[in-house]
Amino acid sequence: MRRLERERFQLEEGQRLVPEAAKQQVAANAGVQGEEDTRLAKENALIARMVDDEATRKAERDRLYADRKARQA
Numbered sequence: 001m002r003r004l005e006r007e008r009f010q011l012e013e014g015q016r017l018v019p020e021a022a023k024q025q026v027a028a029n030a031g032v033q034g035e036e037d038t039r040l041a042k043e044n045a046l047i048a049r050m051v052d053d054e055a056t057r058k059a060e061r062d063r064l065y066a067d068r069k070a071r072q073a
Helices: 002-072
Strands: none
Touching: none
């Protein structure tokens, strides 16, 4: 009789823990996804800044080239 009660208790405890574990897994996955989103946003911001810097550098180079050609003319 005690064995049956113990087994029933263990079964109930296991059934109670499964939803809790699932909730924890969902929360962990959400945290990982948030970290991934943050990393991608930082990476995209870096790339955008590099593109802007390159465009600025090229515009300055073109301006200097045009000034030099204007002086030669």
